[in-house]
Amino acid sequence: MTNSPHTRSGNFRGFGRLAVEATLGLTELVEAMHRTISVAPGPLGTPPSGRTKGLTGFVYGNVRGVTRLVGNSVDAALAKLAPVLGEAAPSPGRDSLVAALNGVLGDYLEASGNPLAIPMQLRRNGEPLGPEAGAVAAASAGTPARMLLLMHGLCMNETCWSREGRDLGAALGSDLGLTPVTLRYNTGRHVSTNGRELSGLLESFLASGPAPPPELTIVTHSMGGLVTRSALHYASEAGHSWPRSLRSVVFLGTPHHGAPTERAGNLVQAALGVSPYSLPFARLGKLRSAGITDLRHGNLLDDDWEGHDRFAHRGDARYPLPLPAGIAFFAVAATTTEGPAKAGERLAWDGLVPVESALGHHRDPERTLLFPEGRTWIARGMNHFDLLDRAEVTARLGEWLKPESPEPGSGEEASDRPRGPL
16 A cells, blocks of 8 residues: 555654654754753854764764654554555545645655655546546536636645635636636645646646647636746746646735745844854754745746755845746735725735735846736735635636636726835
């Protein structure tokens, strides 16, 4: 039996490995602090290298040895119990927890072969779609067939589209004659890694259905927008044909130019590294995934991170990547600022992504994303996650995505959209 994340054995073994590895990591951290304090270096500089010696070193060595022994024994025992445990039906709570773990540690889970690492897959009505299931896209009402792909953000999965009794995909599918399909993916991987895989997945999926392939609309939330832009780049690089089926893309709260929370985390980690007494704690900051560090500035390409220490404090060195031509792009930014728009007001962010970043504005003209007037909207009185279920958002998307609409309608963007640098 495979160690799939959808089996009880996979669940137990995956969480068991995390517990063992967390214990080993904490042991290393405590020993490093013990070693530094015993040597008593100055307040600044490099901490002493190597492990503790004598009785202290013997104790720490035993802790590591016992932890590994217990971990390996549990892993082996669960492997033998797999036929007894059998398959377990996924539950929303379990899936949400695994999605959160993948957001924080997903690159490590994948690299270590942990069964909790989420594989990328297209899903329909809660079930995965195999490569032979492209015909599902052709089952939508209307001619030609139209498919709606919904892509979630960091630490989430496809269930995020159904909140507070509202289902954005179902609503748009019913109103616009679209077949909703969702993407589930490991948000802890690099954005560019997910982008390249998504491009290949869409290429094979759409090719598996009848010709011509269905018209495609993509609605993204947060990180999902970065993965989509990355996928479009790698599709062009690989000569994939699926972008020719792509009619429109909607970005909901996408941090096109990064998120302040990750930049702040990077500064804190840099500060912790100044003193040998605090440096061991800087290791905790290095637990965060490649996906999270990509959000510092909004990395989209391998070139944005390859050859660099992703935890080092570094300015925005991304390669500018404009929106490709021939596709209708829309951007929605949320702000917790309420009430009517006022001239010159400074809008609050949505709690995670600044309005300017979500609208693609940047002080560098080469990095500014040029959304046409009428294709941006600021959702007032909302936080980052309200974009997933608020009726006003669904209504706006319904107006934008009407197949017969010659030009998207304009809203408050002309008067309410801020015009400053990031």
